[in-house]
Amino acid sequence: MPTAVTYTEHELVTLLKQRDQQAFNYLYDHYSAALYTVVLQVVKINEQADDTLQEAFVNIWRKIDSYDSTKGRLFTWMLNVCRNLAIDTIRSKGFQQAARNQEMPDDTFFDKSGATTELNVDNVGIKKAVEKLKPEHRVLIDLAYFKGYTHEEIAGIENLPLGTVKTRIRSALTQLRTQLS
Amino acid sequence: MNIQEYIASGKLEACVLGMASQQELQELEQLCQTYPEVKEAKEAFELQLEATAMTAAMPAPAHLKEKIWQQLEMPVPATQPGIVKTFSFYKYAAAAAIILLVSSIGFNWYFYNKYQSSLAQYNSLYATTQQMAKNSEAQQTKLGQYENTIQLLSNPAYVPVTLNGQPVAPSSLATVYWNKQTAEVFLLSNNLPAPNTDMQYQLWAIVDGVPVDAGFIDLTTGKTLVKCKNISSAQAFAITLEKKGRTDITAPQGAIHVLGKI
Secondary structure, rough: OOOOOOHHHHHHHHHHOOHHHHHHHHHHHHHHHHHHHHHHHOOOOOHHHHHHHHHHHHHHOHHHHOOOOOOHHHHHHHHHHHHHHHHHHHHOOHHHHHHHOOOOOOOOOOOOOOOOOOOOOOOOHHHHHHHOOOHHHHHHHHHHHHHHHHHHHHHHHHOOHHHHHHHHHHHHHHHHHHHHH | OOOOHHOOOOOOHHHHOOOHHHHHHHHHHHHHHHHHHHHHHHHHHHHHHHHHHHHHHOOOOHHHHHOOOHOOOOOOOOOOOOOOOOOHHHHHHHHHEEEEHHHHHHHHHHHHHHHHHHHHHHHHHHHHHHHHHHHHHHHHHHHHHHHHHHHHOOOEEEEEEEEOHHHOOOOEEEEEEEEOOOEOOOOOOEOOOOOOOOOEEEEEEOOOEEEEEEEEEOOOOOOOEEEEEEOOOOOOOEEEEEEEOOEEEHHHHHHHEEEEEO
16 A cells, blocks of 8 residues: 655655655645646636746745744635746736636636636635625635725725725634534 | 624635735734634635645646656656555554454453452352341251150159259259150250260169169250150259269269259
8 A cells, every 4th residue: 555655744844944855745746636626716817827837936945934934824825826827927918818718708607608728626625615705705705705905995995995905804714614614 | 803794704714725915824823813703714724725725636637747746857656546545444443453352352341340249149149048048947956956845844754853052053953854654854954054065964773772874964055945864753853063984974973953753
């Protein structure tokens, strides 16, 4: 029976900080799919998502020393690295250009039919939990988390007072926690 | 600050998800150091988030790994099939076996103790029953003897002969019941003091002035009739106290304790 190497999170972090390539290999095999899913949920175009994930893992390897385990779990840190890069990607000029070429019809992808390069990642993982929220909550989380807009930007897009946006996002996040558990 | 209110505010989730300001992050960090319940709530949310993200994972394209390793100028490792997560059958089997073994040992110990106490109870009950059976047997024997005594006393064929105490033992008293037809002789010890261990009473029939041995008297059966040797004719009966183990038992050597004429 082949026994795959497994690590506790503490062992994994220690080995990664010692530049252990086997540990990094494990990290990729273990977490890349989950992180790729989140990147796809933000970026939505495969080629750009691939590039983003690549950059993310390069950063994770190179910047592992900046990870502080007292501040949160390794996955939380990696998730934030990936999401930040994904949001940088969709906000870059090059991406806007590529997106126009893809002729993205809308943001929700619900009524989309026919072959596109996007995979349907809208009904899995974190996004699935978000989809269960009330519509007014869901829209705000989508704008804030998956599109990376600031509260001020969202207030402008949704034509809502800034205070209302902040309150609703907080409320939405509390709801999201119950959806995750 | 109300901690429960903070935990329910959504700020904690915003921090974990990277949607919070630097100021909010610092606030959470300080609260985590001060209040364990905040830290617990944050860690719980992180674990939920991770678990949710891990359940529905879309694998990245296979070529991507190679590209990353090339960019990092590291030798590309051999690809491992699938997600690395082993559910070793043998581990579960071993764990199950250990649990079974431990519980079996527990049960063995429990039942062994039960067995031991049951065995002790059984043995004590068995001993009690045996003792009762023995007692009952002894009672039956005694009862039988008394029945025989009463039967014989009420039989008119037996002639009672009272043997009265003589000068050496004035208070001694015994009665011979003699059936002249069958020659049977029974003795009832009304009052014969227990002799020394080296002495024994002997019954004599006086036939034409000559004593004839009628047997030694066993006093251990209590106030019951003791069968003696058959005597076909006699004019009197007497009991002497004799030394045990004397060679000639056909002639008395000791003193006469009781005597009675027919």
